[in-house]
Amino acid sequence: MARVLVADDVPSILYLFKEFFKLKGFEVDTAENGFEVGKMLSKNDYHLIVLDIKMGGKHGLEVLENLIERGYKFPVIVCTAYGHLKEDVDIITKGKLDVEFVTKPPDLEVLWDKVVQLLERNAIKEEVGTDN
Amino acid sequence: MRLRKKLGQITESENLTKLLKRILDLSQEVLESEAATLFLVDRDTDELVFKIVSGPMAGELQGKRIKIGEGIAGKTAREGKSFVVNRPVKAGYADKFDRQTGFNTESLLAAPLIVDGETIGVIEVINSKGGDYTNRSKEILEQLAAQVSSELKMALLSERLSKSEDFLNSVIDSLPGGIIILDEKGFIRKSNSTVEEILEKKDIEGKRLEEVLPYSDILKNIKKTQDKGSFEAVIRKNGKDSHFNFELSSAKEVSSSGIEMKYIIIQIGDITERIELGRLKYLQEANANFVSGLSHRLRTPLTPILGLSGILKEQKDFPEKYKEMVEIIHGASLEMKDMVEKLLDIAKIGSNKAIEVNEKVDLNLVLDEIISGFDHVPFEFSKGKKKLLIKGNYIWLVKSLKELFSIGLKERSENLRVELEGKGKYVYLHLKGFKPLITDFSKLENTPIFQFDNPLTGDSDIKYLDIPLIRLVLNQHNVKISVNEADVLLSLRFEKAGK
Numbered sequence: 124m125a126r127v128l129v130a131d132d133v134p135s136i137l138y139l140f141k142e143f144f145k146l147k148g149f150e151v152d153t154a155e156n157g158f159e160v161g162k163m164l165s166k167n168d169y170h171l172i173v174l175d176i177k178m179g180g181k182h183g184l185e186v187l188e189n190l191i192e193r194g195y196k197f198p199v200i201v202c203t204a205y206g207h208l209k210e211d212v213d214i215i216t217k218g219k220l221d222v223e224f225v226t227k228p229p230d231l232e233v234l235w236d237k238v239v240q241l242l243e244r245n246a247i248k249e250e251v252g253t254d255n
Numbered sequence: 256m257r258l259r260k261k262l263g264q265i266t267e268s269e270n271l272t273k274l275l276k277r278i279l280d281l282s283q284e285v286l287e288s289e290a291a292t293l294f295l296v297d298r299d300t301d302e303l304v305f306k307i308v309s310g311p312m313a314g315e316l317q318g319k320r321i322k323i324g325e326g327i328a329g330k331t332a333r334e335g336k337s338f339v340v341n342r343p344v345k346a347g348y349a350d351k352f353d354r355q356t357g358f359n360t361e362s363l364l365a366a367p368l369i370v371d372g373e374t375i376g377v378i379e380v381i382n383s384k385g386g387d388y389t390n391r392s393k394e395i396l397e398q399l400a401a402q403v404s405s406e407l408k409m410a411l412l413s414e415r416l417s418k419s420e421d422f423l424n425s426v427i428d429s430l431p432g433g434i435i436i437l438d439e440k441g442f443i444r445k446s447n448s449t450v451e452e453i454l455e456k457k458d459i460e461g462k463r464l465e466e467v468l469p470y471s472d473i474l475k476n477i478k479k480t481q482d483k484g485s486f487e488a489v490i491r492k493n494g495k496d497s498h499f500n501f502e503l504s505s506a507k508e509v510s511s512s513g514i515e516m517k518y519i520i521i522q523i524g525d526i527t528e529r530i531e532l533g534r535l536k537y538l539q540e541a542n543a544n545f546v547s548g549l550s551h552r553l554r555t556p557l558t559p560i561l562g563l564s565g566i567l568k569e570q571k572d573f574p575e576k577y578k579e580m581v582e583i584i585h586g587a588s589l590e591m592k593d594m595v596e597k598l599l600d601i602a603k604i605g606s607n608k609a610i611e612v613n614e615k616v617d618l619n620l621v622l623d624e625i626i627s628g629f630d631h632v633p634f635e636f637s638k639g640k641k642k643l644l645i646k647g648n649y650i651w652l653v654k655s656l657k658e659l660f661s662i663g664l665k666e667r668s669e670n671l672r673v674e675l676e677g678k679g680k681y682v683y684l685h686l687k688g689f690k691p692l693i694t695d696f697s698k699l700e701n702t703p704i705f706q707f708d709n710p711l712t713g714d715s716d717i718k719y720l721d722i723p724l725i726r727l728v729l730n731q732h733n734v735k736i737s738v739n740e741a742d743v744l745l746s747l748r749f750e751k752a753g754k
Contacts, residue, residue, distance in 0.1 A: 133558075133559075135556070135558075135559035136555070136558050136559055136562075138559065138563075139558065139562040139563050139566075140562075142563070142566060143566060204554035204558075205551055226554070227555060227558045228554055228562065228588075228592055229558070231566070
């Protein structure tokens with residue numbers, strides 16, 4: 124089963140993504156800030172991370188830098204209310220991480236399309252995508 | 256030459272003419288002469304002018320002219336020294352003059368008028384009544400000539416002073432702001448009409464500053480600022496606040512007696528309009544930031560509402576009654592999402608940021624107009640179907656474009672880009688596949704013109720490039736420019752919005 128880590132400092136958004144990915148057949152972990160992301164990564168392997176940028180504690184852009192520094196290669200979906208941050212994300216991750224960018228509130232169908240593309244691109248063939 | 260011209264004008268002064276006439280009469284009297292003449296040099300024509308004449312021929316000779324070098328007076332003017340000639344006709348002088356006028360010249364004595372080492376005229380006495388002119392007569396005339404020269408010099412200085420005063424007044428009056436020149440004791444020595452308009456007071460020269468500017472805070476600031484620096488202050492006029500900038504500087508004057516006088520120059524500029532515009536701009540920006548912030552903040556709570564209602568409405572085993580309710584919640588949250596997007600667009604208009612639109616743009620037209628914007632610049636262009644190549648000085652281009660594009664336009668699309676490529680001395684700017692966007696480059700309004708070196712000659716030949724013109728052209732065609740700040744030196748992109 125594919126495993127996803129969702130990081131956002133808003134509990135209701137974490138809840139949404141948790142339910143959404145569970146319905147899609149994922150195993151879901153959540154992190155309320157950038158520090159927790161680090162902790163979770165040291166414990167588990169993930170096929171995908173869904174990451175907010177403007178979080179309390181450690182900023183999402185720092186998390187992306189840490190991922191690159193540590194040599195993680197798994198795909199990331201950046202989900203933020205601030206569309207203009209895409210440029211910053213691109214600058215940091217260009218050629219180093221496979222990232223898709225969506226703005227809040229996301230259209231869940233579009234979000235799912237991006238997830239599938241990312242997993243396919245990264246040759247992750249776990250059993251996911253069981254629609255309800 | 257200018258000195259003599261000035262003297263010509265000065266001697267038009269009635270008082271000076273009277274004074275010179277008195278000295279001339281005195282010369283005639285002391286040297287017991289039949290006639291006397293004061294000549295002034297006209298260097299434009301190289302002539303001596305009979306300026307003041309006394310004696311029997313006065314009426315006829317006044318204003319007449321003789322060539323410098325001609326006769327004894329002419330010789331005196333040319334050589335700058337005195338001459339005594341008794342019985343001049345015998346010596347070859349005055350014969351022609353006597354024949355023309357019927358006058359009988361028996362003796363002549365002439366001395367030059369010298370100011371600052373320059374001969375500016377001649378004083379001449381004619382026909383000594385008490386025998387021949389002697390060396391003693393010459394000495395006396397030279398003393399009188401020195402007196403005349405000194406009077407003329409004084410007149411010249413006074414004229415200069417008066418002219419420089421007029422000049423100063425006209426300079427002060429032509430300055431855009433108000434000017435007050437204060438002496439060390441705090442009296443207003445000079446001011447211009449703008450100050451009188453600002454302070455709504457007339458005839459302020461000679462008054463103390465506090466009489467015309469009765470604002471303790473401003474006076475305190477002037478004292479504090481001394482003679483260097485500036486401050487802003489508000490003056491309430493007709494129930495309305497007007498904002499002024501006070502700029503203080505100093506000037507020194509050393510009098511002829513060596514006393515040093517210090518003056519404080521106060522420049523007063525009306526900045527009310529600037530302040531109000533700034534305030535308006537600030538309010539506009541604050542408003543736009545608030546709306547933008549609101550739009551972003553609304554996105555966060557909207558995310559679970561929209562997302563969870565979307566999931567719920569798709570649940571097959573969800574009771575029909577509740578499904579209907581959830582669909583209503585989901586529909587309403589979609590409407591809210593649309594409103595939040597519009598709110599962000601409004602904020603972008605307010606803050607002059609880019610808004611995405613979906614219109615076609617004629618790329619070739621854009622390229623043509625960009626090229627025409629570079630018309631006066633010695634750069635090479637070549638235009639492909641979807642490509643513009645500008646070949647120019649690397650340093651200039653990088654500098655200009657860096658300033659042009661580092662304004663923080665960050666939206667980017669994947670497909671379209673313009674690349675700036677550095678190759679040795681040159682930079683190549685490739686514009687590939689424009690797509691439409693509206694852009695307001697208002698932040699460039701204050702970026703006037705860029706300098707660059709002449710790439711053809713390699714000299715530091717300063718020319719100017721009208722970047723705002725390019726901005727206007729791009730703006731007209733709804734083209735947005737964005738830049739990747741990480742590699743700003745080597746690549747930049749003209750991009751479109753959306754997919």
